[in-house]
Amino acid sequence: MANVVLRDVRKTYTGGFEAIKGIDFEVGDGQFCVLVGPSGCGKSTLLRMVAGLETITSGDIDIGGRIVNQIEPADRDIAMVFQNYALYPHMTVYNNMAYGLRNRRMPEPEIDTRVQEAARILELSTMLDRKPRQLSGGQRQRVAMGRAIVRQPKVFLFDEPLSNLDAKLRIAMRVEIRKLQRRLNTTSIYVTHDQLEAMTLADILVVMNSGRVEQIGNPLDIYQKPATTFVASFIGAPPMNLMPLRADEIRSQFAGDSRAAGESGILGIRPEDFVISAETIAGGIALDLTVEAIERVGAETFVYGTRQHEIQGVAANPGELPPGEVIVRIPGAVAPAIGERIKAVAPRENLHLFSADGRQRIEL
Amino acid sequence: MVEHRPWNDIIAYAILTLGVFIVAFPVYVAMIASTHDAATVVGGRMPLSPGGHALENYYRAIFVGGSRTAPEPVGQLLLNSFISAIGIAVGKICISILSAYAVVYFRFPFRKTAFWIIFVTLMLPVEVRIYPTYKVVADLRMLDTYAGLILPLIASATGTLLFRQFFMTVPDELLEASRIDGAGPFRFFKDTLLPLSITTISALFVIQFIYGWNQYLWPLLITTQDSMQTIVTGIKKMLVTTDELAEWQLAMATAVLAMLPPVAVVIFMQRLFVRGLVETEK
Numbered sequence: 001m002a003n004v005v006l007r008d009v010r011k012t013y014t015g016g017f018e019a020i021k022g023i024d025f026e027v028g029d030g031q032f033c034v035l036v037g038p039s040g041c042g043k044s045t046l047l048r049m050v051a052g053l054e055t056i057t058s059g060d061i062d063i064g065g066r067i068v069n070q071i072e073p074a075d076r077d078i079a080m081v082f083q084n085y086a087l088y089p090h091m092t093v094y095n096n097m098a099y100g101l102r103n104r105r106m107p108e109p110e111i112d113t114r115v116q117e118a119a120r121i122l123e124l125s126t127m128l129d130r131k132p133r134q135l136s137g138g139q140r141q142r143v144a145m146g147r148a149i150v151r152q153p154k155v156f157l158f159d160e161p162l163s164n165l166d167a168k169l170r171i172a173m174r175v176e177i178r179k180l181q182r183r184l185n186t187t188s189i190y191v192t193h194d195q196l197e198a199m200t201l202a203d204i205l206v207v208m209n210s211g212r213v214e215q216i217g218n219p220l221d222i223y224q225k226p227a228t229t230f231v232a233s234f235i236g237a238p239p240m241n242l243m244p245l246r247a248d249e250i251r252s253q254f255a256g257d258s259r260a261a262g263e264s265g266i267l268g269i270r271p272e273d274f275v276i277s278a279e280t281i282a283g284g285i286a287l288d289l290t291v292e293a294i295e296r297v298g299a300e301t302f303v304y305g306t307r308q309h310e311i312q313g314v315a316a317n318p319g320e321l322p323p324g325e326v327i328v329r330i331p332g333a334v335a336p337a338i339g340e341r342i343k344a345v346a347p348r349e350n351l352h353l354f355s356a357d358g359r360q361r362i363e364l
Numbered sequence: 365m366v367e368h369r370p371w372n373d374i375i376a377y378a379i380l381t382l383g384v385f386i387v388a389f390p391v392y393v394a395m396i397a398s399t400h401d402a403a404t405v406v407g408g409r410m411p412l413s414p415g416g417h418a419l420e421n422y423y424r425a426i427f428v429g430g431s432r433t434a435p436e437p438v439g440q441l442l443l444n445s446f447i448s449a450i451g452i453a454v455g456k457i458c459i460s461i462l463s464a465y466a467v468v469y470f471r472f473p474f475r476k477t478a479f480w481i482i483f484v485t486l487m488l489p490v491e492v493r494i495y496p497t498y499k500v501v502a503d504l505r506m507l508d509t510y511a512g513l514i515l516p517l518i519a520s521a522t523g524t525l526l527f528r529q530f531f532m533t534v535p536d537e538l539l540e541a542s543r544i545d546g547a548g549p550f551r552f553f554k555d556t557l558l559p560l561s562i563t564t565i566s567a568l569f570v571i572q573f574i575y576g577w578n579q580y581l582w583p584l585l586i587t588t589q590d591s592m593q594t595i596v597t598g599i600k601k602m603l604v605t606t607d608e609l610a611e612w613q614l615a616m617a618t619a620v621l622a623m624l625p626p627v628a629v630v631i632f633m634q635r636l637f638v639r640g641l642v643e644t645e646k
C-alpha cells in the first residue's frame with residue numbers, strides 16, 4: 001500500500017526530443033489513477049518511467065515515501081501489465097505467475113499458495129498447466145493480471161491492457177479490473193487512449209497532451225468542467241462541439257457577464273446537452289441546423305448538421321459565425337430527415353466558454 | 365500455375381526424376397561398390413546389383429584398415445570427424461548466441477562497430493585466411509590436435525547473424541517483464557531467451573555439424589598423423605597409391621560410412637531445423 005507522487009518529472013531523449021515536459025501529480029493510497037491522452041502524448045513513457053523501464057531526465061518519482069529514480073524496476077515493488085501481455089511463451093500459466101516470486105527466492109509453498117489464490121480469483125485454476133498459446137486473448141490477459149497480483153506489490157501499472165481485446169471482452173475485463181482493484185485496494189496507474197475506459201475506471205483522471213498534463217481531477221468534474229478545449233474534445237463521445245466566437249459575439253451572447261466580456265473565444269456545447277425544439281431557452285443558445293447525416297445507435301441517435309451562418313443568442317443580438325458542423329445527440333431512434341432544417345437549443349448552464357487559444361476555461 | 369495440362373505434369377515429373385537420378389545414382393554406385401570384392405570393382409565392368417562382400421568390406425574398413433596406403437581403421441577417423449564436427453557445431457552455437465546477445469541487448473560503446481567487425485568475418489572463411497590461420501595454430505602448437513581442428517572453424521559470423529535476427533523478433537516487453545520480475549541479464553538469457561531459441565539452435569546445429577563434417581582442406585593441412593585424420597581426408601588417402609591397386613571397395617565403404625552421420629543428423633533434426641528457419645514461436 002503506497003501513494004505515488006510525481007514532482008516536475010521530465011524526460012528528454014538523446015537528440016533533444018522532450019517527451020515529458022514537467023509533470024506533477026499525486027495518486028493516493030489505494031486510488032485508481034488513469035492517464036489518458038492521444039497516441040504520442042507521453043502517457044506510456046510516463047508509466048514506464050514510474051516502472052523504471054525508462055530513465056528520468058529530471059524530477060522525482062516517489063513510491064510509498066521512497067524516491068525511486070535510481071532504483072531497478074524489480075526493486076520498486078511494482079507490477080506491470082503490458083499491452084501484449086508479455087507472457088513467457090515457453091512457460092506454463094503457473095510458471096508465468098511463479099517466475100517473479102522464484103526470482104525473489106520465495107519458499108515454494110508460499111509461491112504455491114499465492115498462485116493458487118490468484119488463479120482462483122481470476123478463474124484460471126483449470127488452466128495452470130497450459131502454455132500461453134493455448135489460451136484465448138481474455139485468458140492471457142487474466143494471466144498477465146495474475147502475474148501482477150501474486151507479487152502483492154505496492155503499485156499496479158497497466159499499459160493499455162485491454163486494447164488487444166475485442167469490444168465485448170474489453171467491457172467485461174474493464175469491470176473485472178475495477179472490481180479486482182477495489183478488492184485488493186492496491187494503488188494503480190492505468191494508461192489508455194480510450195476515454196470511455198478512462199471515465200469508467202478512474203478515481204483520478206489525468207488528461208495528457210504532448211508531454212503535458214492538461215487537467216487532473218475526478219472524471220465527472222473533468223467531464224462537466226473541462227479546463228481546455230483539448231480536454232473538452234477528448235473527454236466525451238462524440239466530442240464537444242466547439243465554435244469560435246468573435247469578441248462582439250461574446251459580448252452579445254454573454255452580455256452582463258464581466259468575465260466573458262471583451263475578447264474573442266471558443267464556445268463549447270456537448271452533443272448530449274442539445275435539445276431539438278422550436279422553443280428557445282432564455283439565456284441559452286439556439287442553432288439553426290440543416291441535417292446532413294444521421295447515425296442511429298439504438299438508444300440514441302446522432303444528428304450531424306451544418307450551421308446556417310448564425311448563432312442566435314436569445315438574450316441579445318445574433319451574431320454571425322463561420323459555418324461548421326454540429327453534432328446533436330437525441331434520445332431514441334426518432335430523428336429528423338436528412339436535409340430538414342432543425343433548431344437545436346441548449347440552456348445557459350450547459351455552455352462552456354474558453355479563451356481564443358483554447359488553453360483556458362472561462363467560468364460563466 | 366493456373367493451367368492444368370497433363371503434359372506439363374509429365375514433363376515436370378520427368379525433369380525432377382532425372383534430377384533425382386543424377387544425384388542419387390553415384391551414391392547408389394558407391395553403395396553397390398562397397399559390397400563387392402576388389403577384383404570385381406577394379407575389373408572395369410561395374411555390376412549394378414549388390415555383391416556378397418558387404419560384411420567383410422565394412423568390417424575391414426571400420427576395424428582393420430586398408431592396406432599400406434591407409435593403415436588407420438575408419439573407426440578412428442569416424443571418431444575424429446565426429447569429435448570435430450560436434451566441437452565445431454557446439455562451439456559455434458555457444459559463441460554466436462553469446463555474441464548476438466551482447467550485440468542485441470546491451471548498449472556499449474562501439475556496439476555497431478563490434479557488430480560490423482563480426483559481420484565482415486563472413487567474407488573471410490578459412491580458405492581465404494588459411495596461411496595466417498595455419499601460422500597461428502602452428503605457433504600455438506595445436507597441429508594434430510582436436511583443438512586445432514575445431515577452433516579456427518568456430519570463428520565466423522553466420523551463427524551470430526542468425527541469432528541476432530531471431531533476438532530482434534523477440535518482443536521487448538518480454539525483457540521488460542523479466543526486469544520487473546527480478547531477472548537480471550543472466551537469468552533473462554537462461555530462463556527466457558535460451559528456451560525460445562531452441563529451434564534456432566537446432567537449425568544452426570544441423571548446418572554447422574554438416575559444415576564441420578565435410579571439412580576437407582583444413583584437416584588435410586593441419587593433421588600429419590594418420591590417427592588424427594578425419595574421414596573425409598581419409599577417403600582421399602585411400603585412393604592415392606603407388607605401385608598398387610587402390611582398394612576401391614574399401615574406399616566406397618568408407619564413403620558410405622562418411623555419409624551416414626550427416627544424414628542421421630538431418631533426419632532426426634529435420635523438423636526442428638525447418639521450424640528454426642521458417643517459424644518463430646513467440
